[in-house]
Amino acid sequence: MSVSRRRTLGALIGAALSAAAIGGIATPAQAAPAMLRGFTDLDTIQRNPAERSLALEHLKHARATSLRIMWLWSEVERAKPADRTQARDPDAPIYDFSKLDALLRDLAAAGVRPLLEIHEAPAWWEGPKRPRVSHRVPAGTWRPNPTAYADFMTAVARRYSGSHPDPLRPGETLPRVRHWQLWNEPNLYNFLNPQWVRDGRRWRRVSPRLYKRLLNAGYEAVKSVARDNVVVSAGTAPFAEPWPGGPRMPAAAFWRALLCVDGREHPRARDCRKDPAKFDILAHHPYPIGPPGRKAINPDDVVIPDFPKLQKPLRVALAAGNVHPKRPKRIWATELSWDSRPPDPKGIPAVLQARYLAGTLYVLWRQGVRAMFWWNLRDDVRGHGWEYTLQSGVYLRGKTVAEDRPKPSLQAMRFPFVAYRRWENFRGHGRALLWGMAPRPGPVEIQRRHGERWRTIRRVRAGQDHVFKLRLAAGRGVRLRAVQDGEISVDAKVF
Amino acid sequence: MRRLALLTVAGLLAFPASGAAQTITNTPPGNSGLRQYVEVVPTGGGDTPSQAVQKGKAHLPSALRGAGRDGQRLADIAVQSSPAPARQALGQGRRSGKRAAGEGTDAKRRRSPARNPDRSTESDATRKALGTALTGSDPGGAGGLGVPLLIPMLVAATIVGLLTWGARRRTPEG
Numbered sequence: 001m002s003v004s005r006r007r008t009l010g011a012l013i014g015a016a017l018s019a020a021a022i023g024g025i026a027t028p029a030q031a032a033p034a035m036l037r038g039f040t041d042l043d044t045i046q047r048n049p050a051e052r053s054l055a056l057e058h059l060k061h062a063r064a065t066s067l068r069i070m071w072l073w074s075e076v077e078r079a080k081p082a083d084r085t086q087a088r089d090p091d092a093p094i095y096d097f098s099k100l101d102a103l104l105r106d107l108a109a110a111g112v113r114p115l116l117e118i119h120e121a122p123a124w125w126e127g128p129k130r131p132r133v134s135h136r137v138p139a140g141t142w143r144p145n146p147t148a149y150a151d152f153m154t155a156v157a158r159r160y161s162g163s164h165p166d167p168l169r170p171g172e173t174l175p176r177v178r179h180w181q182l183w184n185e186p187n188l189y190n191f192l193n194p195q196w197v198r199d200g201r202r203w204r205r206v207s208p209r210l211y212k213r214l215l216n217a218g219y220e221a222v223k224s225v226a227r228d229n230v231v232v233s234a235g236t237a238p239f240a241e242p243w244p245g246g247p248r249m250p251a252a253a254f255w256r257a258l259l260c261v262d263g264r265e266h267p268r269a270r271d272c273r274k275d276p277a278k279f280d281i282l283a284h285h286p287y288p289i290g291p292p293g294r295k296a297i298n299p300d301d302v303v304i305p306d307f308p309k310l311q312k313p314l315r316v317a318l319a320a321g322n323v324h325p326k327r328p329k330r331i332w333a334t335e336l337s338w339d340s341r342p343p344d345p346k347g348i349p350a351v352l353q354a355r356y357l358a359g360t361l362y363v364l365w366r367q368g369v370r371a372m373f374w375w376n377l378r379d380d381v382r383g384h385g386w387e388y389t390l391q392s393g394v395y396l397r398g399k400t401v402a403e404d405r406p407k408p409s410l411q412a413m414r415f416p417f418v419a420y421r422r423w424e425n426f427r428g429h430g431r432a433l434l435w436g437m438a439p440r441p442g443p444v445e446i447q448r449r450h451g452e453r454w455r456t457i458r459r460v461r462a463g464q465d466h467v468f469k470l471r472l473a474a475g476r477g478v479r480l481r482a483v484q485d486g487e488i489s490v491d492a493k494v495f
Numbered sequence: 496m497r498r499l500a501l502l503t504v505a506g507l508l509a510f511p512a513s514g515a516a517q518t519i520t521n522t523p524p525g526n527s528g529l530r531q532y533v534e535v536v537p538t539g540g541g542d543t544p545s546q547a548v549q550k551g552k553a554h555l556p557s558a559l560r561g562a563g564r565d566g567q568r569l570a571d572i573a574v575q576s577s578p579a580p581a582r583q584a585l586g587q588g589r590r591s592g593k594r595a596a597g598e599g600t601d602a603k604r605r606r607s608p609a610r611n612p613d614r615s616t617e618s619d620a621t622r623k624a625l626g627t628a629l630t631g632s633d634p635g636g637a638g639g640l641g642v643p644l645l646i647p648m649l650v651a652a653t654i655v656g657l658l659t660w661g662a663r664r665r666t667p668e669g
Contacts, residue, residue, distance in 0.1 A: 188531050239534045248531065287532040288525075297536055338525035348525035356525075388529070 033437055034465035035361055036371035037413060038066035038115065040335060041393075043380055044401060046070070049102060051401045056110040058401065059377055062394055062413040063439070067107060068115045068334055068373045070184060071100055073152055074122040074140050087151035090159035091167075097159060101167070101174060104160060108175035115232065115334070115373070117181035118156065119191055121145065136247065141193045143210060150217035153182070157225035178226075181283065181334065182218040183234035186211035187254040189247035191234075196245045203244035208257035212277055215258075219278035235283035235334040242298045250300030251284060252309040259317035264299060267313045269320030276324040277317070284310060285335035292359035293420075304360055307331060307367040332371035333364055337392030340407060343379060344391035353392075354408035354490050358416035362435045365467070374413065378404050408490065415439060417482045417489035419474060432474040432494045438462035438484045446472070449479040449491075456483075 039045075044055045045067060059067065079094040081087035086094065107114050120140030127143025158164060162176030186192040186207055195207045215233060222229045236255065240248035256262065260272035286304045288294065296303045302310060311331065317323050338356055339347035348356070357374070364372055379397040380389035394413055395404040417436035438444050446458040462468040462484070474480065474494050482489040526532065 185531070190531055237531055239532060241535050289534050297534060301534065341524070346524055353525070390529070 031441055031464040031466070033063075034370065034467045035365055035437060036066060036332075037062070037064045037361075038068055038371065038373040039064050039377045040068040040070060040373055040375050041377040042070060043376075044378060046103060049106070052103070052106050053110065054401045055377060056106065056112055058395060058404065059112060060110065062377070062410055063415075064112075064374075064413065066113045066115055066179075066371075066373070068117060068181070069100075069103065070117050070119070072120040072140070073118055073125075073149070074120050076100065076156075077122045077152060080122070080124040081151070084147075084151055087148065088154040088158070090155045090164060092155065095155065097156075104175045104177065105166075113179070114175075114177050115179040115181055116156075116160070116177045117184055117232075117234075117334075118153065119184040119234070121149070125149070136189060137193050138190060141189070141191055143193070144214060146213040146217035149214050150221040153180070153218045153221040154224065157222045157229065161225050178228070179230045179232060180218070180222045181232040181234060182215050182222075182279075183211065185237040185285065186214075186234050187240065187249040187251055188237045195247060195249050198245070205244075205249065205253070205257045207249055208254050212258050212275075216275075216278045230280045231278070232281040232283050232332060232334070233279040235285040235332075236302070237285055238287045238296065238303050239298070239301050242300070250298060251302040252300040252306075252313070255282075255310050256313045259313050260320075260322045261313040261317050267316045269316050269322055271320070271322075272317075273321040276322050278324045279329070280325075281330045281332050282310060282314060283332045283334040286333050286364075287336050288338065288356075288360070292356050292363045304333075304336070304363050305367070307364075307369055311368070330371075331367075331369045332373070333369050334371070334373045335375050336360065336372070337375040337390060339386075339391040340409070342391075342396065343382070344386045346386060347391055350407045350409065354412040355418070355492065357394075357409045357412040358418050358490050358492070359420075361412075361416045361437060362418045362420075365435075365437075411488075412490040415482070415484070415487060415489040417480075417492050419478075419480050419492040419494045421474075421476060421494055431471045432478070432480075433469070433471055434480065434482075434492070435467070435469045436462075436482045436489055437466045438468060438482065439466070439487055440484070441466060442484065444468050445483045446470070447481050447483055448474070449481075454481065 039059055039062070041055065041059070044051050045059070046069060048055075056067075076095050076097060078096055081092065081094055086092045090097070104114060121144035123139065125145040125148040126140065127145065130142040131137050133139045157177075157180070160174055160177035162173060164174045166172045166174045184191050187195070189195055192207050192210060195205075196203045197206045198204075211234065215231075219231045222231055236251040237248065238251060240246060240250040240253075242250065252264070256264075256267065258277055260270040261267045262270060284302060284307070286302060286306070288303050289296070292304045294303065295305050300309070314323070314329060318326060318329070323329070338353050340350045340353040341347035342350065347353070361372060374392070374394065376390055376393040378393040378395040378401065379391045380393075381397070383389045394407055394410040396407055398404045415436070415438065417434070419432045419434050421432045434446065436444065441462050441464050444460050444462050445456045446460060447454040448457045449455075458470065458472060460468045460470050468482070476494055478494045479491055480494065481491040
């Protein structure tokens with residue numbers, strides 16, 4: 001088989017696996033879009049049951065099908081288990097699942113699929129020689145015990161296996177959770193410590209090893225309950241200090257260490273087949289600096305267009321058997337956003353936020369990333385100040401959810417559409433690449449703005465994955481949009 | 496349009512100078528500004544935090560002088576062979592050792608040259624960062640062109656490009 005054929009076959013298998021993986025989380029009634037869209041919203045959907053149902057309607061209005069839930073292990077486990085049997089018991093009195101039960105019930109009622117992420121160990125499961133809890137070493141982050149995490153994840157996976165009785169509704173069962181994300185941003189001091197340890201005169205990477213133990217223990221636990229559960233790795237944070245010993249570790253370096261791969265430009269696998277990293281989907285948080293196409297400055301930082309920095313070592317590790325199961329892995333972006341102005345005076349204009357969001361979906365799609373979870377459905381409360389909170393919602397926050405107002409980025413999420421020129425068209429008279437993800441498969445009209453009027457200039461067809469792509473003559477500054485069955489995309493200005 | 500192009504060229508020429516005054520974190524509009532999601536540009540000191548570079552240099556002469564006559568000589572060589580800003584800092588450090596700390600204006604003067612070595616690393620950092628962004632490789636690393644060479648080349652290429660473009664615009668087409 002030739003290399004190109006092998007690649008095509010690999011891509012087809014990958015696409016099929018992707019569809020299978022996404023299928024569980026996407027709306028089953030119609031062909032799944034190429035990109036799964038979701039949100040994280042701690043403030044309202046997670047913590048405010050009174051406003052939850054309307055917020056979930058807003059989430060679905062944005063054509064998102066999934067909510068990423070971030071839950072604390074320490075919030076559920078109120079006392080140390082007497083033994084491992086009790087630790088694995090989903091009904092053990094040491095656990096308080098009431099709030100999580102309620103949230104998952106509401107999600108199930110709204111038809112929104114959860115991606116359940118769990119981190120932060122209770123104090124009794126942190127490792128020895130723990131420094132005093134501080135901003136630099138927060139609670140629940142110091143060498144969490146992987147066996148205890150596995151036991152806890154077993155209890156949670158059993159509770160949300162779809163067959164566990166609902167304690168508040170006799171005769172009914174608690175909802176099923178199929179997608180599990182194990183821990184959060186393990187390359188940051190905020191979530192896992194220590195990142196580095198000084199060994200004589202050198203710094204040694206520790207967090208990849210600590211995280212691999214958690215990941216593998218959690219993987220076995222979740223899969224032991226249902227083999228078709230899907231394990232998503234913790235999303236790694238994008239930026240770090242470019243020197244050893246800092247409070248953060250660069251994402252690409254973190255993943256290479258975890259996957260037993262050496263070498264940035266020419267990755268080579270070490271033999272870690274006896275202890276492979278276990279996951280189904282690799283996740284990362286490409287919080288951007290600048291526009292969606294702007295690459296990170298540091299070679300091991302990973303922002304939106306930098307996913308090959310993770311994909312390359314992953315391919316090498318897979319080929320060497322350093323990853324289990326040994327089949328192509330999907331890549332998800334489980335957190336990212338830009339703050340908008342209003343309300344954040346240091347944010348980007350709301351219209352630009354919309355264009356960046358659409359551009360993000362395109363750049364991720366182009367790299368084979370198949371899910372994007374936007375951080376915040378609605379803006380955070382200002383709290384201590386703009387710099388401490390994220391004003392990145394697709395809804396401008398009102399006093400209540402009912403008073404929220406949509407930002408232009410809402411339409412970018414619903415119907416993303418972008419137009420980029422190629423470099424050779426620098427003079428602005430060349431052809432532009434148009435890409436969009438329509439609400440459904442079928443015909444799409446491309447319209448161009450002339451003065452105050454929009455005129456249809458081309459008709460295309462969105463495929464089964466809702467994606468349409470074409471090239472047409474359009475210079476810099478030309479404004480275009482896509483229309484399907486009367487629904488209008490976010491408008492794109494040719495960059 | 497031409498004015499914009501000229502401004503761009505001026506900006507490129509001024510870049511190394513203005514870069515020296517920049518900090519090493521990067522938080523453009525729209526970035527959350529939360530500490531964990533802030534990009535940190537590498538320092539000229541390589542894999543060493545800029546603070547450590549400053550600290551090490553400030554302590555070097557006093558540590559050597561404590562090591563007998565040879566140490567004294569080595570410290571003098573170190574001071575004399577350092578780049579100008581660092582030499583100033585090392586020289587001031589020696590004087591400051593004899594004075595009481597916190598002497599109002601004098602104390603401020605002492606602190607400002609001590610920052611110079613760090614500033615130069617920030618300038619290096621910015622150049623290195625620009626080089627990395629432009630070439631996709633570490634300009635200081637093996638096989639790289641190196642930013643000192645790259646920037647003039649870029650500026651020259653931009654000027655030539657703009658001149659060509661201007662000439663083509665003046666020439667009536669067809």
